[in-house]
Amino acid sequence: MRDLEGVAEMILDGLTEAAAVRKAAEEYRALGRTIFRDRYGYGGVQRYWVVVDGQLHDAKAIAGVAYGHQRPDMGPLRHDQFSGGEAGANRALSRLGFTVVNSKPATADGERTWRLSVNQHLAHAKNTSGYVTADVVRVWGAYGGGQGVWVDSERTKEIDPAGVAVGVLHTGIHYADDLSDDGILYHYPMTNRAGKRDDSEIDAIKKAAELRVPLFVISKPTPSSRWREVRLAWVEGWDDRARVFSLTFDGQAPTKVLSHDDSDNQPFSLFGNNSRRANGSRKQRPGQRLFKLRVIQRYGSRCPLTGVTVPEMLDAAHLVPDAAGGSSDPRNGLPMNAALHRAFDSGLFAIHPETFEVQTQPGLTAANLGIYVATIADLPKKPHSDAMNWRYEWWAAQPKNAPDGGPRPAGSART
Secondary structure (H helix, E strand, O other): OHHHHHHHHHHHOOOOOHHHHHHHHHHHHHHOHHHHHHHHOOOOOOOEEEEEOOEEEEHHHHHHHHHHHHOOOOOOOOHHHOOOOOOOHHHHHHHOOOEEEEOOOOOHHHHHHHHHHHHHHHHOOOOOOOOEEHHHHHHOOOOOOOOOEEEOHHHHOOOOOOOOEEEEEEOOOOOHHHEOOOEEEEEOOOOOOHHHHHHHHHHHHHHHHHHOOOEEEEEOOOOOOOEEEEEEEEEEEEEOOOOEEEEEOOOOOOOOOEOOOOHHHOOOOOEOOOOEEEOOOEEEOOOHHHHHHHHHHHHOOOOOOOOOOOHHHEEEEEOOOHHHOEOOOHHHEEEEEHHHHHHHHOOOEEEOOOOOEEEEOOOOOOHHHOOOOOEOOOOOOOOOHHHHHHHHHHHHOOHHHOOOOOOEEOOOOOO
């Protein structure tokens, strides 16, 4: 092998034109990978890939064919004339300004580069609606399982013996509302399979977060569709009690992965949201998913006023509303069942900032609103006093809430 590498260096020193590499890459894409490799006699498993125009190509085959394009008198190189490793094709292609990536890296940095390169490559394979076929997803290793979490243990075992999660499938069947334009709340697998596979997959996602490598989120336009939407996501946090991960489609890894609530150790800001409007009308709330996770981490995954614990029925309610510029600090929120959240935002009730008791609009009682525990006094952690005061003052200032002398406890309705 050492002699072959020495020969490779000598032969490939003659590859000096980037245009020849681009011409080989164009031929590769026009013919398709299989026909191109067969035509020029390159077979076997490929480990190294060269990025040309944002797409991945077999590095060794491209270098050998590019040599022939530059030197038509010599013709393309056979696979046994040079090495495809670091000293051969990779070195020659890198020298010409091309990026060569390893599909079986031994480091987190290498794995991150590989996944980013695959994501870039898949962008070129999308149809006009932004989807790719399931076959394309499997070929490039973005997802290879039948459901749930894809842990490519064989390919990633050099990075971690237990494997690192590569992709997750969101079917939209059980948690349809958890997938948004900016990210996803991904629920822990709960299949009770043998060998603690659920726990292993959870650990593999946490390992991806620890190593700061992204995951592919795979979803379907419809349950029976052959098309797949593929987006690259970063793990930004999780809660083991609620059994949920928060993943963001942001182009960069989060500066901090949130695995527990530490908000009491941070300065509190009452205002400062990042809402924006898309297409001039539809409002997007890019922090809402992470806000929900942080609220759950702080208070638990249970509405303290109704006792609801069903994930699909829980919201993270702002005290200072998002529309008023309220911050995404969890101390500016409470977990609340979705129907009660609507009542809260409509001003049908408020929580007194000193007694922590629910007070209702005239003519209503706690029972009318489905509130079974009309206080948050027993919550181990409370919202920030500034947020509670702001909300209560806003509520009390509404004319309908104090028609005859002020608010009243939740249990006493006035007529």
